[in-house]
Structures are given as C-alpha cells and as structure tokens.
Amino acid sequence: MEMTLKQCRYLVTLDKHRHYGRASEELGITQPALSRAVQSLEDQIGAQLFERSRSGVTPTQAGDMTIKHARRMLAVAADLESDVMKAMRPEQHTLAIASGHFPAELTIPATLSALLQEWPNAQIEMAVTDWPDALARLRDEKCQLAVCELSELDASLEPGAVLLNDCAVYPVVRRGHPLARISKPTLADLLSYPWASSQIPRRAATAFGSGPWAAGTTDHKSGHFNPRIIAASLSTALRLVAESEFVGMTPVSIALPFLQQEALEIVRFRAPWLRLNYGVVRDVRKPVTPIMSSFIEKIRRVEKSAAVEEARLCREFGLD
Numbered sequence: 442m443e444m445t446l447k448q449c450r451y452l453v454t455l456d457k458h459r460h461y462g463r464a465s466e467e468l469g470i471t472q473p474a475l476s477r478a479v480q481s482l483e484d485q486i487g488a489q490l491f492e493r494s495r496s497g498v499t500p501t502q503a504g505d506m507t508i509k510h511a512r513r514m515l516a517v518a519a520d521l522e523s524d525v526m527k528a529m530r531p532e533q534h535t536l537a538i539a540s541g542h543f544p545a546e547l548t549i550p551a552t553l554s555a556l557l558q559e560w561p562n563a564q565i566e567m568a569v570t571d572w573p574d575a576l577a578r579l580r581d582e583k584c585q586l587a588v589c590e591l592s593e594l595d596a597s598l599e600p601g602a603v604l605l606n607d608c609a610v611y612p613v614v615r616r617g618h619p620l621a622r623i624s625k626p627t628l629a630d631l632l633s634y635p636w637a638s639s640q641i642p643r644r645a646a647t648a649f650g651s652g653p654w655a656a657g658t659t660d661h662k663s664g665h666f667n668p669r670i671i672a673a674s675l676s677t678a679l680r681l682v683a684e685s686e687f688v689g690m691t692p693v694s695i696a697l698p699f700l701q702q703e704a705l706e707i708v709r710f711r712a713p714w715l716r717l718n719y720g721v722v723r724d725v726r727k728p729v730t731p732i733m734s735s736f737i738e739k740i741r742r743v744e745k746s747a748a749v750e751e752a753r754l755c756r757e758f759g760l761d
Contacts, residue, residue: 444507444514446514446515446518448482448511449514450468451468451479452504452507452508453515454467455479456500456504456508459499461475461476461497461498482507488503489501489503490507534564534732535565536556536564536565536586536730536733537565537568537584538565538567538586538587538588539568539575539579539584539587540568540588540589541570541719542674543639543719544589544605544740545588545675546676547606547692547695548606549569552736552743555743556736560735568583568584569674571671572589572590572642573640573665576593579598579724580598580724582727585733586723586733588605588719588721589720590642590719591722592642592643593642594722598725600725603737605719605720605741605744606719606720606744608692608717608751609711609755610692610715610716611707611708611715611760612708612710613679613688613691613696613699613700613705613706613707613708614634614687614689614708615684615685615705616683616703616704616706618686620708623708624709626709628649630710631656631688631710632649632652632654632655633656634686634687634688635655635668636669636687636688636689637668637669637681637687637689638671638672638675638678639672640667640671641657641690642718643663643665644714645715646665649666656669670687675689675691679705683699688708690715694751694754700758707758707760721736721740
C-alpha cells in the first residue's frame with residue numbers, strides 16, 4: 442500500500458474537524474472529492490477509517506492508527522523541507538521588505554512571527570515608511586517586496602501586486618472634539634482641522650478640491666495630499682490626536698485601544714474613497730525566492746483573519 446502526503450493531509454484535516462464540510466473547506470477541495478479520496482484510501486487499506494453519522498465523523502480503531510502514522514509522515518516531510526531550505530544558498534534566507542504604516546500596524550508583526558517559525562535563521566530587513574517611499578525602495582532595488590498602496594503602480598510592478606486590504610478608514614478625534622458633536626459632518630468640516638496621518642494617495646486626494654485647507658496641502662506634482670503632519674507612526678499620530686485638535690485616519694482595529702480608553706471618538710463620516718487599498722508588490726522582472734513566496738502566502742492568511750476582526754469591530758461600533 443502507498444499512502445501519499447496529500448492523503449495524509451486529508452486524513453489529519455478530517456480528524457481535526459470531524460466533519461467533511463469543514464475539512465474540505467480548509468483543504469480547498471469539494472466535499473465529494475474529499476469523500477472519494479478517503480474511500481479510495483479505505484479500499485487500499487481494506488478497513489473503514491471513519492464512522493459516518495449525521496453530526497460528522499469519528500475515527501475507527503484502524504482510523505486512529507492510520508492517522509497517527511499520517512501525522513508522523515507529515516512531520517518527517519516538514520523536517521525534510523526545512524533541512525533542504527537550510528542547505529540552500531545564504532541569499533535564499535534573506536528578505537528585505539518595505540512596508541507602509543497601515544500594514545506595519547495591522548498585519549506585518551503577525552506575518553513575520555509566522556515566517557520566522559518556518560525560517561528561524563532568516564535575516565529580515567524591515568523598513569516601515571510612508572507608502573510612496575516603500576514603492577521607491579522597491580523600484581530602486583533596496584527591497585524585494587513592498588507592502589503599500591496599489592493605486593499608483595507602473596507596468597513593471599502592477600503584474601506582481603496582490604491586493605491584501607480594502608477596508609474602510611474612519612476619521613478619529615479626541616473625546617469632546619467639535620467634529621464628534623456633528624451628526625452628519627461633511628468633508629469640508631473634516632478639512633477645516635489639521636490632520637495627522639499617512640500621505641493620502643491621488644485616488645482619494647482628488648475629492649478634496651484645491652483648498653486651502655487646515656488639514657494639509659495637495660502636492661500638485663504628484664497629486665498626493667500631504668496632511669499637516671505626515672506621521673512616521675500611526676500609533677504616535679493617534680496619541681497626538683487624543684491630545685489636540687488634529688484629525689487622524691485609521692481602521693477601527695488600529696484605533697481600538699484609544700477607543701476602549703475613551704481617548705478617541707470615531708467621526709461618523711463615510712466616503713467611497715476613504716478606504717485602504719494596499720497589497721504586497723514585487724518586481725516581476727526579478728526572481729521569486731522561496732522565502733518571498735512564504736511571506737506572501739502568510740501575509741494573505743493573516744490579512745484574511747484581520748479582515749474578519751475588522752468587520753466584527755465595525756459592527757460593534759455601529760459602523761456597518
């Protein structure tokens with residue numbers, strides 16, 4: 442009998458969920474395909490591996506033994522892959538990333554934590570900067586990946602872009618700020634106070650008009666809107682907002698500690714352009730290393746979980 446690693450993964454995942462529907466969803470295959478694969482393996486072994494019921498499945502004695510060996514096989518395969526990676530050239534273990542402020546706050550830490558579990562000896566160079574600089578670093582070959590705004594990519598970068606986040610962003614102000622007392626504030630209301638945030642891309646800045654505004658100024662060469670304070674750190678910007686008349690721009694999840702402490706309030710202003718639009722970007726003319734692929738796969742997974750949490754928080758604060 443030959444049992445493949447794919448079959449091992451199927452068994453272990455089905456044992457984890459004890460339910461064909463949930464297991465097939467995690468595996469990314471259809472429920473009938475999973476059922477056929479398990480039936481085929483049972484035919485090879487000559488024994489039933491799972492007892493089926495309306496509520497799910499339970500491993501038989503033969504199933505428990507087979508699953509135990511399947512886990513061992515997957516562990517051996519993972520060790521082999523790790524050893525092979527360690528034996529690769531040193532440059533395959535290095536990764537230079539430039540990240541905009543929003544992903545640096547939202548998902549980069551969890552992504553790097555997961556990455557270093559797989560690549561414990563990796564050398565990571567991490568630059569947190571405003572998104573135009575992150576793109577410039579990628580174009581100047583100072584990094585291999587940029588996690589930043591996607592609306593202004595050129596032909597060499599756009600094919601290598603993967604959208605990660607397009608959640609809504611909300612204005613926030615200190616507790617008791619005049620904007621917090623307006624039930625339906627306008628954009629002009631927001632622009633009449635100074636802003637502390639990341640640079641606003643052209644796709645959004647076109648909504649602001651010519652000004653002048655207390656919030657900041659438009660760079661007529663790039664079309665970006667430069668807030669009064671271009672924040673080097675979103676957390677620092679929010680601390681400033683909590684103690685001044687400044688307005689900040691943030692997803693709910695980043696502002697959550699300040700909202701829970703009642704240091705900040707959300708301004709009830711919504712607009713189609715007031716959303717994130719960032720992703721991971723690479724130059725398609727350059728080779729993709731295994732550690733680059735691993736980072737991209739992991740940040741997509743982390744962003745997916747972050748999106749679920751952001752949606753939950755929006756419902757909690759009555760913003761959906």
